[in-house]
Amino acid sequence: MSDVVELSSDTQTRPTDAMRAAMVAAEVGxxxxxADPTVNALCERVATLLGQEAAVFLPSGLMCNLVAVATHTxxxxxxxxxxxxxxxxxxxxxxxxxxxxxVEVVDGERGVFGPDAVVAAHAEPSNxxxxxxxxxxxxxxxxxxxxxxxxxxxDAVVAAxxxxDVPVHVDGARLMNAVVxxxxxxARWGSGVDSIWIDFTKGLGAPFGAVLAGxxxxxxxxxxxxxxxxxxxxxAGMMAAGCLHALDHNVDRLADDHANLRRxxxxxxxxxxxxxPPATNILFVDPRPxxxxxxxxxxxxxxxxxxxxxxxxxxxxxxxxxxxxxxxERALEAFAAELGRSIAGGS
Ligand SMILES: *Cc1c(COP(=O)(O)O)cnc(C)c1O
Numbered sequence: 001m002s003d004v005v006e007l008s009s010d011t012q013t014r015p016t017d018a019m020r021a022a023m024v025a026a027e028v029g030x031x032x033x034x035a036d037p038t039v040n041a042l043c044e045r046v047a048t049l050l051g052q053e054a055a056v057f058l059p060s061g062l063m064c065n066l067v068a069v070a071t072h073t074x075x076x077x078x079x080x081x082x083x084x085x086x087x088x089x090x091x092x093x094x095x096x097x098x099x100x101x102x103v104e105v106v107d108g109e110r111g112v113f114g115p116d117a118v119v120a121a122h123a124e125p126s127n128x129x130x131x132x133x134x135x136x137x138x139x140x141x142x143x144x145x146x147x148x149x150x151x152x153x154x155d156a157v158v159a160a161x162x163x164x165d166v167p168v169h170v171d172g173a174r175l176m177n178a179v180v181x182x183x184x185x186x187a188r189w190g191s192g193v194d195s196i197w198i199d200f201t202k203g204l205g206a207p208f209g210a211v212l213a214g215x216x217x218x219x220x221x222x223x224x225x226x227x228x229x230x231x232x233x234x235x236a237g238m239m240a241a242g243c244l245h246a247l248d249h250n251v252d253r254l255a256d257d258h259a260n261l262r263r264x265x266x267x268x269x270x271x272x273x274x275x276x277p278p279a280t281n282i283l284f285v286d287p288r289p290x291x292x293x294x295x296x297x298x299x300x301x302x303x304x305x306x307x308x309x310x311x312x313x314x315x316x317x318x319x320x321x322x323x324x325x326x327x328x329e330r331a332l333e334a335f336a337a338e339l340g341r342s343i344a345g346g347s
Pocket of ligand 1 (some may be wrong): 060062087173
């Protein structure tokens with residue numbers, strides 16, 4: 001492995017030897033026939049974790065969103081989302097293709113919006129107005145900088161949707177980060193909504209897989225779309241075993257990622273940078289106020305051994321189980337050296 005400090009994403013983790021051993025040893029069957037015992041065990045465990053009746057294993061988080069949107073909606077309906085939601089911004093328009101829906105975006109505050117947005121998006125029943133078919137939340141919010149939905153706001157939006165018979169879907173790619181950061185358990189976030197999923201390839205450190213949970217009836221309908229979209233698998237227990245291993249070993253330690261992110265944040269602010277407030281394991285740095293371009297600064301930092309990603313003109317850093325406290329210090333040293341040079345050269 002290279003010794004680059006890898007802050008570009010929490011998807012960059014490599015499975016440990018113990019996780020690989022668990023995957024190799026997995027008992028398997030035909031997942032498409034619902035006969036893979038390891039997948040079935042994972043789905044039961046995640047359904048319980050999220051306070052739901054049932055769950056289905058899917059190859060990716062993106063497919064959880066596609067399957068959920070298709071299962072909840074009819075073509076032509078609106079899906080209410082924050083403007084920077086992953087479904088709206090980072091899925092290549094997949095919901096339009098897979099479900100024929102339109103997105104109705106609202107400008108949330110770091111991804112968080114209030115019940116007023118639901119009221120505004122809802123139209124009287126009519127053949128004329130497109131109908132609000134789904135409200136989708138993201139907890140934590142990726143492009144909001146790992147931001148958190150406060151429980152009261154979350155409950156208020158869910159209540160506003162349910163009062164209008166509109167279901168609520170939660171993109172919980174990083175829900176376990178929210179659980180660890182807030183101390184509110186996963187079932188509390190999950191039990192009041194109509195579908196919710198967690199990703200195993202982000203901070204949980206597995207190489208593959210996501211699990212979508214909901215009522216028995218919802219999951220039965222979801223299976224139709226899983227199959228239609230090519231998400232039914234065969235001996236997927238080898239993959240599910242990595243996810244079970246992640247649940248056993250990699251949840252509580254997300255607190256370390258949050259502590260490392262906070263340290264990174266404080267150091268970057270100390271260097272005079274414009275940084276999103278720390279919430280969980282993601283931050284954005286806007287280099288424009290110091291006269292630097294994100295792509296150029298990214299390349300300069302990579303030459304100094306630190307990799308960040310660039311999202312719409314800002315640098316993004318994400319902490320995860322393959323970055324320790326010393327990696328964060330190295331990242332801060334790289335920033336300091338890089339900015340020191342630019343300050344000397346530019347003033
Ligand atoms: C990564 C991510 C997804 C997609 O998950 P994949 O497993 O990469 O397909 C969806 N939503 C959010 C918020 C994400 O961060």
